Amino acid sequence: MEYLLHLLILIAFYTLLAQSLNLSAGFTGLISLAHAGFYGIGAYTTAILSTQFGLPFWINLPLAMLIGGVIAFIVSLIALRTVEDYFIICTLGIQVIVFSLMNNLMDVTRGPLGIPGIPAIRFFGINLDDKISFLALSVFFVAIVWFILRNISHSGFGKTLKAISEDEIYAQSIGKKVYQAKIISFTLSAILAAIPGALYAHYISYIDPTSFTVNESIFILSIVIIGGLGNLTGSFFAAAFLVLLPEALRFVGMPDNIAANMRQIIYGLILVAVMMTGKNGLKEFFLFYKGNSVKQ
Amino acid sequence: MYNQLIIYVIQTTSIYLLIAASFSLIYYPAKFFHIAHAVIIASAAYLTFLFAKQLSLSFTLAIIAGIAGAVCIGLLCEILLYSPMRKRNAPALAYLIASIGLYIVLQNCISLYFGDDTKIIRTGEITVGNEIFGAYITNIQIITIFVSIALFITVNLLLQLTSIGKSIRAVSSNPELCNIYGINSNKIILIAFGIGSALAAVAGILSAMDTNMTPTFGFNLLLYGVVAMIIGGVGSTKGLIAGALLVATAQHLAAYYIDTKWMDAVTYVILILFLIWKPLGFSGKQLRKVEI
Secondary structure, rough: OOHHHHHHHHHHHHHHHHHHHHHHHHOOOOOOHHHHHHHHHHHHHHEEEEEEEHEEEEEEEEHHHHHHHHHHHEEEEHHHOOOHHHHHHHHHHHHHHHHHHHHOOOOOOOHHOOOOOOOOOOEEEEEOOOOHHHHHHHHHHHHHHHHHHHHHHHOOOHHHHHHHHOHHHHHOOOOHHHHHHHHHHHHHHHHHHHHHHHHHHHHOOOHHHHHOHHHHHHHHHHHHHHOOOOOOOHHHHHHHHHHHHHHHHHOOOHHHHHHHHHHHHHHHHHHHHOOOHOOOOHHHHHHHOOOOOOOO | OHHHHHHHHHHHHHHHHHHHHHHHHHHHHOOOOOOOOOHHHHHHHHHHHHHHHHHOOHHHHHHHHHHHHHHHHHHHHHHHHHHHHOOOOOOOHHHHHHHHHHHHHHHHHHHHHHOOOOEEEOOOOOOEEEEOOOOEHHHHHHHHHHHHHHHHHHHHHHHHHHHHHHHHHHHHHHHHHHHOOOHHHHHHEEEEEEHHHHEEEEEEHHHOOOOOHHHOHHHHHHHHHHHHHHHOOOOOOOHHHHHHHHHHHHHHHHHOOOHHHHHHHHHHHHHHHHHHOOOEEEOOOOOOOOOO
């Protein structure tokens, strides 16, 4: 039961991560490989604030979002000068730099040793250290983020983002502020990624840089693509699928060390298949629905 | 001490140059970032290891088999994945994402079969190396420098002088027009994949013999090569040399004056600085966004 709750909490985290990345990758067409970096920035900000300054969760979270947002804003000013392949390589570079800072700035982040002893979340003197109440909190955040992103996607701004992802030059020609919209989308996406970061730090109570690697970024991007670009419900189902996949593999009797590799092979294959057939997400394989994949 | 630093820089430059050349040979005609190239680099080294250590072939034969195997994988990537996508007119980013997926699949296959621990393909004792001007250089490092530079020159001559090379350059500049003039662009891209994979395979084996290997070592090498290519400016041989030299020098200076752990970060900081102030590299062509 405890383990099942743990899996549900993980699904909530990855739903948050995938949906926030979906804002920039799906709605706007900015495929980013720096998302685990922003996730990590959220987690590390929270960890440092709570262990060194003893601040509670409800102060840590806005601060983590603020710091993540400021860094993402500066980064986006640079990265968004490039397009397509170059943009992806640029975000990959940012991811490596962020990881490198987490891994090597011994004074601040304790490097590979990680930061232990992050306290559980407290609300009005009640410790949220049991899994059920933590799950409730995570689901609460998933609901809020889902609601925000859904509203954005239906708003005029969301339409602008969709126009950019479909034809950037045309969007610019009809007077949309493309560069500005891209910066807002990228920054907002990073701000939202700080939420699962902060939750993760308080939940696991120990963080180290290995949770925020390039591979993690690729994993989050895979969830978005498997769920379908611009499809928030799809992101949720893909997150659930990929989190539960190792459990399914273990269930059919595969040893843990092989299951870890098998999971990556399976999601890699799905990624290749989705791109190769030009379908938007895994669901279109089953629904026989013809749609567009990554937009030009 | 500076002599030693210079030798390291030359050796690293030559490896990055070879990787950048192999990557750009595919990038120019095919026009997408073939991230799965990282696995070609690693698979050549691992196949050599398989043939030499586990099947106990002679080392020369194992290297040839390793390169041949890696070329086959490279060709299969093109035939089974990219070529059908091109027929379907997939958007540019789809290739990159598919190649990331392919990279994950193949890298994990290597991990499954060989394990994640460090493997050694070097044969014989580790020697101090030969002394030149008070610095030490191992035989492998000498071979690396000469083979890489020789291959780099050969490839450039091939691109400039032979008809295949001219076809590759023609497809790079305009595939549709090539098809009209009777050059089969798909065939040319396949040839580019073959040559590019062979070069990457050599780079992978040389690098693994110098510093040993893990299943992911190709990814870092490839990214340094890509950074060198972007810094140098796409489509320029001199730029490629300058880019590789700059990346290698910066990494070794960072390792010498700061710490080896900052080598990665320094590389990408340089990339980002270039993308801000000189997005076309030392001498590059226009980034493609609109084609009319």
